[in-house]
Amino acid sequence: MNIDDFLSQLPPVADDGFSQRVMGRVHAITRRRMAFTVASIAACVVVALLILPLHAIGAELGLIIPQIASSAALNLAAAIIVVTILAERQFARL
């Protein structure tokens, strides 16, 4: 064997469970990330529930929603959005 042969060869390394061990740790990282995300969202929701004046917001929404529902301009805008989405889906199938 000369130098060129030696340099150009890299003996293959058998997997022997290496990939599984790596993926086991990858899944552990994914689970930790997921747990952190869920915990963060839960903490934000709890803080929001404690801070926000929910009764006042509910009362406001009770007044606003019927007005929005009876607004011709807003209903027209909503209809245009729905028609646009449906048309886009139809064109995507072609």
Add this chain to the structure above:
Amino acid sequence: MSESDFLAREAAAGDAAAFGVLVRQHQSKLRGFLLRMTRGNHALADDLAQETFLEAFRKIAQYGTGSFFGWLCAIAYSRYLMEARKRKLESLDEATELADDAPEAERASIVRIDLEKAFARLVPAQRAALTMCFALGMSNEEAATALNVPLGTLKSHVNRGREKLAALLDVSRIRAVS
């Protein structure tokens, strides 16, 4: 877009299975590279390969385009240097012998042992440059990027490493004859 690029994009979007395919595709070459860097220390090479893949998974969103394996090699080389400094495995110009736990198969040929020993005496940058450019088939540009050195420096590592390897082999043959 290469298959590795596609899989890396899927992995960045949260598909762990796609990353699993990347690990299986590249583990042999990466562990082979690290085996050469660690002078045949299988345990250390596997630890470094594992840490490299985990770092790649954490940073997969940072991978743009180009060679995914080159990107892995860059992480692996930087991990190797950190570990070498931490464990004081070698100074950057120290000459040491081949690790004791090098596999038997690699010791079967006397010439191969000479080559392994001579290769182990090269500085890490030369070992990395020679392995990337010859054994892993990376272009000079890819290897330079992976080692984070200018192209001229990479070529210098390759040329000097090859010359030193030839010189060390000559010395060992002269010793064997005398």
